[in-house]
Amino acid sequence: MNSNVLKTARIWLASIMTCLALVAPAGASDGLKIVTSTTQIADFARNIVGDRGEVHCILAPGADPHTYQPTPDDVHIVLDANLCLQNGLHLEGKDWMGTLARDAGKPIVTCTDGVQPLDISQDGQTIPDPHAWFSPRNAAVYVNNITRAVNRLDPDGKRQYEARAQLFLQQLRVLDAWVRQQVARIPPHRRILVTTHDAFNYFCREFKFNERNNYLSIAPVGWSTGSEVGAGMTPERRRVVVESIANSGAPAIFVETTISPKLIREIARDTGVAIGGELYSDSMGEADTAGETYIGMMRENVLLIVNSLLTNGDEQG
Template sequence: MRAIALLLTLLPFLPAFADEPRKRVIVCSTTQIADFTRQIVGDRCVVKCILAPGADPHTYMPTPGDAEIAATADLCLENGLHLEGKNWMATLAKDRGKPIGTCTEGLAPLELEAGGQKIHDPHAWFSPANAAKYVNNIVAALSKLDPAGIGEFEARAKLYLQQLRTLDAWIKEQFNAILPEKRILVTSHDAFNYFCRDYGFKSAAPVGWSTGNEVGAGMTPERRKAVVDSIRSFGVKAVFVETSVNPKMVEELASEAGVAVGGQLYSDSMGGPGTAGETYIGMMRENVLTIVRALK
């Protein structure tokens, strides 16, 4: 009798459990896109990321486990502009019949020379103004998936967009400590062109836009000499390694040019949990502080 009485007591609550909606799953290619998405959805959706912190999207090869993650998605999100080498994220989504949103859609990309051809630079998130466009594209994709959540998505995005504007103003203030003629950023690969454009830096890198052709023999003798000559002629104080790229090449360049390695910059990936770069804003702030310490 006690068991029956307990069951009758619980009955009014059972429909609430049964009717609780399943949270939609958003699967992102990169750590930056995953962070943008989490800022927008809060706890309304589950956000998963294919790449681990420190992984390189240019050279990444999806695993069977990644295909299983993609299979759980209600929506996939990619950077686009061929950041994901051989378009691996689009392939994962297509193979599982999942819709995919491209975060760089509608953005005016910079052009780079690669093998005698002009290509679009995919590292657009390094401009906070472009990061805002990522956010707006993500909001649009989420709103199609979950129209009932539009108000929540837009409200969260509005707050985050203000944080991005604050970040941009803070970066400009920090770089006042570096003379314009000393704003030369030498990194492992050509990932910082949008950043350099926004903040008045010149960029020099031993390899091009993708690390995919860097591994092994991507740096030609001509390009190496050009970078070393630039370091010497501009009086560059320090060069920088990247968290997602083997540091050996830049360390060798620094030794040859007689300059210091100024620190490690987050580039194609954010940092892991508990690090200064575990969010997009944290990553950008840490990069700026590292650059200022080395070049001021």
């Protein structure tokens, strides 16, 4: 090979390497890869990222983040990610999402940073309630945290991310106003929300349910107990729960999609209170269902709660 040909080849190679170097590793649509712990966070991220990247969720619809055990497949998914997103406030039991990210050497963002947490009692201790997304105003905090994170990761896409986030934040404001309008249909004395576990504190506080319980959730069990939510129920605790629900005047009580309905159905039978239906709680719904998005799950929950509390237990109202 003569010197001119070799020189030309080197120029072409240098040009190709320069072009490759100019491609933003996380900015190209096939380069931005985000892994989230929960389905709600995945939906927030998809609304912000759009087609500019991929969002993978560790939890499947209906899975419980409190008791989830990561799999080898999860490890591979995180190893391929640019960014990990978690709820935080101990929602991910035993810090499984943080452990996956740290072991893979990946950056992780806690989406509840900046939320003013509510305190709940668990086994004699006061802990922050992790279910902050049940307030659309808190959901906006999640969205802003995610937007800042992807802007840092892919500054070339900042305008797109912020434009999408602006639209989604507007949708959250509309959702908040709509929920208040729907809840206003329920007389205050009938705004009693009883669910399986303490997932609805932020919802109750934001929309003024359970006045006699300081606008906090009424639930048989705390937000997480051992290997199964509700596994720590004792006969004495059960007696207290049955009495409190019977005395609350609740028109209906609700099961949750991520927790076995056995306990709450037994309590409903013991108290004589109707089952109002099944609420999305720690996870959104399956694909092609009404609850497959955050706005969808909130909409369906509110419609179910309003209808059940207005139509059940008239003799108690």
